[in-house]
């Protein structure tokens with residue numbers, strides 16, 4: 152164990168194990184998670200030490216080998232794909248496996264939108280992996296605008312079949328995970344046509360490849376879309392269908408019927424699978440940022456560089472600027488942990504209502520999940536980059552561990568709903584509630600009360616240590632943004648602009664409003680979650696400091712908003728900044744212990760900078776020696792070098 156990390160751990164003022172159990176939910180949950188992880192990490196198939204020395208094809212092949220291992224493990228341990236245990240195993244691999252979409256979207260779409268008869272037929276095949284499916288919705292020409300998708304499913308009454316067709320090049324399905332080479336089925340989003348009329352997007356089960364030899368079926372043109380930023384294990388694919396016929400029974404009809412068309416009670420019920428993933432992504436944002444913070448904090452405690460006082464080369468974690476970069480990332484990771492818990496609670500509640508036939512809450516769930524998905528993924532992507540940059544040159548090495556998860560996580564600003572679009576969807580719901588405050592859900596209850604101008608009676612740094620005053624500050628900031636934007640929208644329509652054009656004209660203000668609302672929700676949920684949790688006073692002292700840092704840092708980061716709202720003045724902003732410096736100092740002694748409480752196994756982080764023992768330099772050198780270029784002392788390309796050296800300029 153590197154001496155600096157040992158010393159850091161000895162200085163901690165709270166019990167790390169207590170925080171590990173609190174973040175896991177209980178001691179039993181911690182034990183279960185570690186047991187599941189051990190099954191993976193002790194299996195050499197899940198190795199990744201040579202990850203950046205193998206080709207895309209080898210990466211994909213490894214992905215299938217890992218899939219086989221994971222499936223065999225689940226079968227041996229009787230772990231179901233829709234279980235929390237599977238979700239834990241899946242995140243522990245920290246990479247998307249080729250059959251990933253089969254589990255997170257193909258099966259859930261059938262489960263959520265199939266009739267009882269269709270579920271009886273398809274779920275056993277899918278859960279036993281007799282078929283492997285993906286969720287094929289996005290097309291070359293459209294990903295966001297679902298009503299603009301071009302794939303057609305035309306009902307042929309005479310044969311009781313649908314004819315599924317890609318009429319144009321832009322209608323080719325493009326991006327679905329596992330589509331290129333892995334899956335032999337897909338749930339296809341297509342415009343339903345029957346008796347010459349279009350009834351909008353519905354979901355259809357289509358077989359793509361033979362179950363005997365995996366060759367594409369007649370009318371199916373299919374393949375991998377090529378290399379991307381990340382998701383290298385996943386064969387995101389393209390698919391063109393040339394009048395492929397499928398049985399009538401292959402349209403998912405829990406909520407709509409094709410023959411003598413019966414529409415769904417709420418057409419957006421077809422969008423339900425996407426909502427479920429957006430909910431998961433809020434917690435994923437916490438995991439990713441916690442992993443990045445662990446690497447950066449441990450490395451910063453070991454890395455000694457330059458001098459504060461002559462002759463003393465301190466750990467870079469002693470620099471206030473380094474603390475100002477990193478401690479808010481720890482705070483954000485914990486804030487998003489509690490936001491993810493909230494999202495799952497709300498999702499489970501709405502799902503049970505939907506299964507009882509009450510669809511009214513799906514609009515609220517969409518409004519909340521779309522906003523939090525965008526806010527938490529945007530913030531965590533930026534936070535990972537702050538952590539990486541805080542590690543200097545070694546942060547730029549693959550040995551740091553950052554790239555392996557960051558390259559997948561970058562996509563979270565786009566997949567499952569492009570973030571700007573998601574913000575605007577959430578804003579659509581927010582402004583509806585602003586206009587009808589009585590219909591506002593609990594998360595927007597502050598819209599119900601008259602907007603009275605408030606002054607923040609904060610006179611000292613201690614006043615910015617109060618959860619209630621901080622929550623009120625974020626509430627007033629959001630209200631100020633929302634009410635001024637609502638006024639702008641009203642003026643635009645008053646002077647003759649139609650609602651849609653007015654919405655577009657005000658969309659930058661609308662974006663600021665929904666972001667301020669999401670930020671308010673995260674702060675409030677974070678502090679209320681801590682208030683409801685039982686913990687020892689030493690731990691509560693640490694968790695309070697971290698939560699106060701999250702809120703005060705948020706005010707400093709958006710000081711203009713708080714000043715513009717009239718709720719705060721310049722002197723109070725300076726009190727907030729003084730509070731931040733005081734909190735950085737208070738958190739410094741526990742920084743390493745707090746990231747230890749995220750409890751990442753070294754085999755999850757796979758980082759020479761973030762390993763638990765802090766033995767950074769030996770790991771970096773060991774990793775470098777793995778470089779293929781070092782297989783020989785003089786590389787075989789020396790012949791070219793020699794000519795360069797001998798050539799005359």
Ligand SMILES: CC/C=C\C/C=C\C/C=C\C/C=C\CCC(=O)SCCNC(=O)CCNC(=O)[C@H](O)C(C)(C)COP(=O)(O)OP(=O)(O)OC[C@H]1O[C@@H](n2cnc3c(N)ncnc32)[C@H](O)[C@@H]1OP(=O)(O)O
Pocket residue numbers: 242245286288289294295296297298328419420422423425426428435438439513514517518559560563565566567568569572576579580
């Ligand atoms: C550690 C972790 C590591 C790595 C990461 C882990 C996992 C990665 C996970 C996933 C990544 C893998 C795969 C990604 C898969 C995909 O990307 S699948 C494709 C995703 N695509 C989208 O999200 C498309 C986005 N577009 C839309 O959803 C819609 O087009 C739209 C909502 C933007 C607009 O839809 P429209 O039909 O045009 O609606 P509208 O006219 O705008 O009206 C909006 C009304 O509809 C309601 N509504 C919209 N969506 C929903 C919904 N999902 N649920 C309920 N209600 C919805 C909305 O509320 C409006 O209602 P009104 O009452 O106001 O009319």
Ligand SMILES: Cc1cc2nc3c(=O)[nH]c(=O)nc-3n(C[C@H](O)[C@H](O)[C@H](O)COP(=O)(O)OP(=O)(O)OC[C@H]3O[C@@H](n4cnc5c(N)ncnc54)[C@H](O)[C@@H]3O)c2cc1C
Pocket residue numbers: 252285286287288289292293294295296325326327328382387562565566567568569570571572575
């Ligand atoms: C790694 C990865 C995996 C994926 N996996 C799948 C999958 O398994 N299945 C699947 O079906 N899809 C998948 N996708 C596709 C993904 O869902 C879409 O890319 C995503 O929905 C965004 O749609 P788009 O690409 O059309 O972007 P666009 O919507 O074209 O975005 C381009 C720009 O237009 C802006 N814009 C678009 N509409 C509006 C608007 N109304 N108002 C303001 N601005 C707007 C956006 O903000 C953005 O800046 C995946 C994508 C990635 C990156």
